[in-house]
């Protein structure tokens with residue numbers, strides 16, 4: 001037990017006296033920053049291109065994001081690179097209109113100057129996936145991303161964010177689990193960044209994604225398998241018994257499912273996806289051959305050192 005940090009205990013005990021609304025207040029991390037949104041969207045695109053899944057960015061017209069967090073900025077970056085519809089599915093309403101509009105302006109500026117992907121600053125030291133080259137990926141974009149086109153797209157995005165009639169469609173669904181979506185075989189790409197480790201029912205989530213995508217549609221998920229400050233070691237959360245873990249999750253805004261890399265691959269394949277590309281990031285396992293205590297989950301030897309991974313898969317034609 002000595003591996004558990006003090007803070008989760010304190011938070012759990014506090015959750016018995018504090019109102020749930022206070023604990024679930026908005027705020028989630030990265031997408032508050034337009035530079036973060038820019039680097040995340042382009043990192044997914046660069047690696048989709050590298051894996052051969054993205055041949056022509058102009059064909060990516062309908063996109064969805066799971067867990068956008070503090071803003072819709074990553075999707076707005078997608079709309080600036082040519083998508084026309086963006087659906088954002090979260091469990092908490094973190095994002096607001098003013099911030100989204102501000103971020104749309106900043107992102108347009110970065111695309112206009114074809115800025116390199118931010119990665120050196122302190123705030124990006126934990127941002128994954130890592131790339132070999134962070135220069136602006138001009139090879140992905142043709143002449144259609146001229147300044148004039150970018151300004152037209154920016155205007156369409158701002159009108160959509162302001163609920164004005166627009167050719168650009170943005171649909172923010174903050175409590176998506178409680179709502180049925182009409183999307184059926186329509187989307188080109190669904191992505192997420194640091195989210196799928198928080199989804200309790202990944203089997204349901206990957207199946208919904210499969211339904212929403214058109215045949216040939218792509219998923220691109222960057223998943224963080226680490227402990228999220230619950231324990232001292234990056235993978236110490238896999239060694240906490242079920243009851244203690246349940247107690248420690250009290251008071252968190254959203255859960256941590258503790259599933260390792262291989263479990264996500266299995267669930268994606270069960271939903272019908274074909275895995276096309278993986279980019280794991282490895283860290284040293286301090287627990288040797290000790291078996292994890294996560295119930296009903298088989299850990300492979302490989303899982304024990306995979307701290308995060310980008311996984312890209314397709315819905316077969």
Ligand SMILES: C[S@@+](CC[C@H](N)C(=O)[O-])C[C@H]1O[C@@H](n2cnc3c(N)ncnc32)[C@H](O)[C@@H]1O
Pocket residue numbers: 028029030031032066067068069070089090091092094192193194195198199200254255
């Ligand atoms: C660590 S934040 C990441 C936010 C954003 N993607 C980023 O990179 O900054 C996790 C996000 O996942 C959302 N989330 C948690 N469980 C979810 C679920 N079951 N379905 C969709 N989103 C979920 C949270 O509300 C939050 O917005």
